[in-house]
Amino acid sequence: MFRTFSTTLLKRLEGKICVVTASSDGIGFAIAKRLGVEGAKIVVSSREQANVDEAVNLLKKQGISDVLGVTCHVAKENDRTKLFDETIKKFGGIDVLVSNAAVNPAVCSVLQSSEEAWDKIFDVNVKASYLLAKEVKPYIIERGGGSIVFISSIGGYQPFDLLGAYSVSKTALFGLTKAASLECVRDNIRVNCVAPGVIETKFSSALYTTEAAKEETLNTIPMRRLGKPDEIGSVVAFLVSDDASFITGECIVAAGGAASRL
Numbered sequence: 001m002f003r004t005f006s007t008t009l010l011k012r013l014e015g016k017i018c019v020v021t022a023s024s025d026g027i028g029f030a031i032a033k034r035l036g037v038e039g040a041k042i043v044v045s046s047r048e049q050a051n052v053d054e055a056v057n058l059l060k061k062q063g064i065s066d067v068l069g070v071t072c073h074v075a076k077e078n079d080r081t082k083l084f085d086e087t088i089k090k091f092g093g094i095d096v097l098v099s100n101a102a103v104n105p106a107v108c109s110v111l112q113s114s115e116e117a118w119d120k121i122f123d124v125n126v127k128a129s130y131l132l133a134k135e136v137k138p139y140i141i142e143r144g145g146g147s148i149v150f151i152s153s154i155g156g157y158q159p160f161d162l163l164g165a166y167s168v169s170k171t172a173l174f175g176l177t178k179a180a181s182l183e184c185v186r187d188n189i190r191v192n193c194v195a196p197g198v199i200e201t202k203f204s205s206a207l208y209t210t211e212a213a214k215e216e217t218l219n220t221i222p223m224r225r226l227g228k229p230d231e232i233g234s235v236v237a238f239l240v241s242d243d244a245s246f247i248t249g250e251c252i253v254a255a256g257g258a259a260s261r262l
């Protein structure tokens with residue numbers, strides 16, 4: 001049975017400065033929370049100021065005092081620049097980037113996707129991830145090294161029928177992880193990926209809000225339960241910590257045993 005983590009569990013990230021995109025809710029918020037609980041200085045971000053403010057307040061209430069909130073739509077260049085500039089201004093550097101934002105405007109199989117939906121999915125899920133990594137790299141180099149994590153999906157291995165283009169975009173992140181990890185290895189930057197299974201958030205609610213949908217979803221998960229956002233936060237905390245110091249170019253699947261082969 002799933003248990004929430006203890007706030008006294010570990011302090012592996014003391015002094016690290018971590019930027020998490022799309023972190024005002026869901027998995028991104030849980031990642032920000034876990035990294036903060038482990039001692040990191042946290043930058044939370046998403047498109048809406050009110051959501052960012054609420055996330056900052058929630059994190060502060062949980063005893064995470066070093067938190068900055070910055071609005072950032074990851075597909076907008078000016079927003080990404082502002083995200084990194086404000087982080088440097090407040091904390092003086094960046095050690096870790098978690099690229100977590102994704103969209104899925106098309107609920108259909110891959111070849112039924114419109115070109116417009118395909119472009120939007122690839123702009124946010126893949127192109128913005130590549131640009132964020134490219135743009136953050138010099139800052140991480142200045143710190144003598146660090147870590148980048150891309151949030152993919154179990155759908156990247158086993159495409160969801162009705163999330164066709166989204167699933168392909170998540171497969172692309174496995175390739176980005178491998179290629180960027182090789183490029184960054186000499187700069188002491190580890191680049192890894194997490195592929196969550198179905199996690200209880202707004203994004204995935206169509207997969208579990210009706211009994212029929214939930215049953216269908218659970219049939220694909222050997223553990224026969226949905227994951228919790230905190231169960232992804234803990235995987236990311238491991239990957240960006242020194243406990244994962246010999247791991248780069250890898251993808252960790254956290255999906256309750258769901259099929260995960262390409």
Ligand code: NAP
Nearest residue numbers: 022024025026027046047048074102153198199201203204
């Ligand atoms: P969620 O609960 O719907 O949270 C979405 C977050 O993203 C919100 O903070 C939202 O805030 C922000 N956001 C949306 N579009 C954005 C953009 N263009 N730029 C910046 N921020 C943006 O979603 P989630 O389930 O946590 O998903 C997070 C990641 O996990 C995604 O990459 C998703 O593909 C992946 N994932 C999720 C599941 C699952 O079952 N939930 C499974 C596998 C993988 P604003 O509205 O303020 O922007």
